[in-house]
Amino acid sequence: MSNPTAAMKNSRSWLLAGAAGLLLAAVMMLLGRPAGFSAGTLLLSLAAVLGLYAAWRWAGAERALGWMMAAAFVLRLAAGLGLAMALPVHGYDVEPSRAGYLFPDAYERDTLAWELASSGQPVWKAFGDEMRVDQYGGLLALSAAVYRYLSPDLHRPALIILLAAAVSALGLAFFWKALVPGPGEPSGWSREAALFGGWLYALYPENVLLGGAQMREPFILGLSAAAFWAVRAWPESRRPAVISLIAGLAGLAVISSRVAVIVVAVLLLWFWLEHGRVPQTAARRALLVGAGVVFAAGLTYYGAGWLSEAAGWDAVLTERSSGWVQLIVDTVGDRFRVPVVTLIGLTQPMLPGALIEPAAPLARWLSILRGAGWYFLIPLLLYAPFAALTARPEDRRAALGLAAISLVWVVVASYRAGGDMWDNPRYRTHLMVWTALLAGWAWSQARARRSAWLVRWYGVIGIFLVVTLRWYLSRYTAWKSSLSLIEFLALTAGLSALLLAGGWGWDRRRSRTGLRRGSRSPARPE
Amino acid sequence: MRIACIATSQIPSTTANSIQVMKVCQALALAAPDADVHLWVPGKNETPWEQLAGQYGVQAPFTIHWVPSQRAFRRYDLIWSAYRAARRWGADLFYTWLPQVALLALRDGCPAVLEVHDRPTGRIGPILFGQYFRQPGRKRTLVISHALRRALEERYRMRFPEAEIQIAPNGVDMDRYRDLPSPSEARAQLGLEERLTAVYSGHLYAGRGMSLLLGLAEAFPQVNFLWAGGQPDAVERWRGEARSRGLDNVRLTGFIENARLPLYQAAGEILLMPYERSIAGSSGGNSADICSPMKMFEYMAAGRAILSSDLPVIREVLNEDNAVLAPPEDLQAWVTALGGLLEDAERRKRLGEMARADVLEYTWDNRARKALAPFI
Structure with missing residues (x-):
């Protein structure tokens, strides 16, 4: 029989997370360009906060991880939204900067994504454009889909920033879960290593700037963290590990096939390092x-x-x-x-x-x-x-x-x-x-x-x-x-x-x- | 005005692209007499101008710099070294066959002319071409055929601004085709047997219709078939093939210096261009749908009847008034077409004169003048 107090606490914490999502949506609508109500922003904000909250709970719900994930998410969002406002005023006189983008690639892809979203063409068209732009592929399709279905009326670049920040911060949950064993799980790397590494992941300036931009890297980070956890958890949680591995690698392949190949190579080596034994016979x-x-x-x-x-x-x-x-x-x-x-x-x-x-x-x-x-x-x-x-x-x-x-x-x-x-x-x-x-x-x-x-x-x-x-x-x-x-x-x-x-x-x-x-x-x- | 030309062609060599580069540089020097034209190409050793002038049939001198380049760097060392040297020299205009060089020049605020002869290749070449395309600045893109323009526009899903593009088929140096001897006189000068002759000039790569030429030689034993050009190994192979078929009316000369090529072409009553549907170029790849063969313009300048494969890209220049066009790879159709031409001297004369008149539009000088017009 479930404990009513715990259930109430549980419901309350979910409600609080939902409220944080609403608050985030309000901030996004106030600070985002263009400002104003947007159902898509509301939906994505709620999904991002609730998703991060769920991931935190799944990863052990430790306070340290909570701070880490919150800091990672908020910093990335703040950097992304802040730069979108600051660059047109204080940036260089070049087109991406004037439009509020720190990275020219992000500007190029985001502009194309909006064009594709408003063109009526299927979003998968994004995969055939390597000849025309070097910012083709999965993120272009994803961004176009977000714009088409969540912001069809106006181009809201902040939506992709929000998505990127959330996926990047989500990676921390996998990172932590992989390194800090829960009750009854076999010992992992030291907690101190996980703490330091986690904070580095959260605060490393390059990560923060990329995580708050319409770039591939925050998605690569989040997805490769999922695959990283899958390899670590393979012996104990085979089924979730398989799902996480397939999802992570498939996502990576869509976002950047070249990086996906590299990550597969690293994961194979990582698997052997974590679980493999040196073969006993010379033939093996x-x-x-x-x-x-x-x-x-x-x-x-x-x-x-x-x-x-x-x-x-x-x-x-x-x-x-x-x-x-x-x-x-x-x-x-x-x-x-x-x-x-x-x-x-x-x-x-x-x-x-x-x-x-x-x-x-x-x-x-x-x-x-x-x-x-x-x-x-x-x-x-x-x-x-x-x-x-x-x-x-x-x-x-x-x-x-x-x-x-x-x-x-x-x-x-x-x-x-x-x-x-x-x-x-x-x-x-x-x-x-x-x-x-x-x-x-x-x-x-x-x-x-x-x-x-x-x-x-x-x-x-x-x-x-x-x-x-x-x-x-x-x-x-x-x-x-x-x-x-x-x-x-x-x-x-x-x-x-x-x-x-x-x-x-x-x-x-x-x-x-x-x-x-x-x-x-x-x-x-x- | 200082014009810096940068190409990856090996000079000297027998490749068509090296000939094209040399012709273009000469034309630039002639088109802008006040201009100083320098060409940078890969290589370690300098070649005396006299040797180049003979091999390439160029008269107006321009300066050539050979830049050491290592294969491992995939020509990027050449691109940078040549570009840097040209910048130091004080180039006012970059004329190049490399999108990378054009992109660098434009990024540095220097005008650039880019010659495009094929769809960009390599792993990042296509991406860099896209960047060149989007890069603002004073630029002009010379594309060798309408078909190539369409192919590029389709591939990149964009349109070239009309002010920035020039459809610039390859050309011909008319001076070298002035006062050509009659076919009989040319044959006498070359020591060839005096009888009706059909000439093919150029490389013997796959897709050039060499088998069809042998088929024609079998069908017309009374006609001499003169093949001028080709790498030594290919020449040996086709000589053997002709011998094995018992053909004594096929003569392969091997490589001919470009300066002497007009005389060989003049030795024929009919000039043949039997391209197949798929053509291998000196740099590989299939260029049948986008090419602009230099020999087509040389044939036209020679004032002889041309019998050519009927390919859409060839039709950008040739038509029924200045040539006879036959379906590619269709020996029977070619036999009929060649037979018709052999029987009708008057028609040959008319076609040759029309071709010679039409080719005046396609001289290297005209081409260069148009390319430079926006920058002078």
Whole structure:
């Protein structure tokens, strides 16, 4: 027999969620452009809030997760709606900005979606347009469907922002559920890793800006989080896992088939890392390696040509837009163009550039936030593989695999988009679920081991930032003391090496002293 | 005015696209006498102008820069290096066959002329062409046939603004076709047997109707069939094929320098263009529905009777008044058509004169003048 008090509480909480949905609808109708009542906005707001609430309850209804999801959703919405209002006034004098879009792709796709919605043509027409626009496909069809059925009278871009923010925030429920075991479930990754990773997912500036825009990335994130959970939950909850996996991958295939292929590859590896065992016999090991090679070959065949062509073009664009890159390529030679551009891509969005380069105030603040987010994350990613190498044997394989997935993807994104300070960070977010987990795990490891290495990696990045800042200052201010490329590299590498070597020496000394004094052993080395 | 031309054609080579690039650059130099024309192409070694002039039949010199390019970079290294060099040189106008270059120029506020000879290929080429299309700026798109324009407009579901598009079939350099000898004199100069001759010039790729030509040679043993052009391996293969069929009226010359090609074409009473329904180009792909063969204009300029496949795209230029058109790949129809022409010298003369008059509209100079008009 059900408990009447609990049932009442339950009903009340649903009513409260419904009220929050109504409140959101009211805010959307007030702040959205065009303002005014819209049944579609009301419906979508209610669906978004109730859906998020349901997901929160499903994922364990922990307060921390609730705050995380709420923050993710509200921040994305605020960013999307705020920028739609601010950009026409404070943005650059270009068409997307004048129309209130931060991302030109979002502007292009959203405009087409509205055209398609009001054209009377079937929305699936969106799938055949790659030749005409590069913003074709599932999101175009989805956006057109939303406009056609929920806002046929007026173009309300805020509806897609709302949808994107909700799907992106929904991903957090899957992320959390995958990592923090519920009562009676087998243990997962540490709660601290899930907390840190979850907050990173929620607050990482690139995620927030993309999550509040008519872009593919928030959908990719939400859907890949669903597939991520499915793989984790496979042994215990097979049926829901299958449903979630199929739904996530199908959604991804519709939104972006190329990303779907990448995510499938990562999921296969992830499945093996989580649930697979190293085969005992040589024949089975060979079979496994063979299967991996075949899959990799297929993936290469499918994507390498496209990737290298796209990378070639982006390398051109990077070099075109940066005298700095031209100087480096001229110095090291043409044949190193792609490695150079890839390396420079890893530094994007360049925080010192954002601080110093002339830009409109709004654009500057956005660049600073994006750069700060990336430079906060880099040391965690640098520290993670070393921590993985020295992790407990039972954790090592998964940690190393996770580090490999995240770091390889960061490099691939950089190779693909080079120094493009928009595309490159955007591609990075495609595997943000894994990156956030890796960062969270690295953070939790650093704390558990009381390791100074994470701080040292922050030191290395700090050195790079200071030296680069000096270069930008000399370029954009009256302070003329420019460094040559060699001096720049030597100074950064020298100081970083000093810091890392000094840290290593310090740890050894402390370790010896500790052993001599018979104190308990210091934290595991990295 | 400084005109920077950027192409991916290998120069020197025997490909039609390299010939087209060289002809266009010469025409640009002639069309705008005050202009300085520079061409950037892939390659490591410079080739002396004299050698190029002979091979390509070009007289007016222009500067060529060879830019090292690695295959792994899929020509993007060439695109950037050439574009950057041209910018440094101070180019006022970019004339290119690459949408990527046109896109870069337009983004940098520089006017651009883009020649389009086929539907964009590659993985991101089509997308970049779409971007070029939408990119505002002073631009002109030269499309080689109405059929190609329609194909592009259909594929991209858009319309070229009339002010920005020029239907620009390939052309001919009329100077090289002035004062051509009669067929008999040309045959004498070339040391060919004196009898009625049908000439085919060009590559021997798939889709060019080579089997049909052999069929015609079998049907008309009294006529000489002169094949001028082709890569050495293809020439050997078709020579063997002709020998195996016991045909002694087929003569394959192999590659002929472009400067000497008019003489070979002049050696025929009839010029043949037996395209099939599917034509392989030097860069691959099927171009039967959108092409603009250079040899068609050369044939017309030669003032000889033309017997050609009746393809819609060919009909953009040829018609019953200036050529005889027969269904592609239909040997019997071709035998009938060629037989008719062989018997009627007066008709051959009339068709040749009309073709020569009609081709004046299609000179490289005219084409270049029209392309440059909005920018001069």
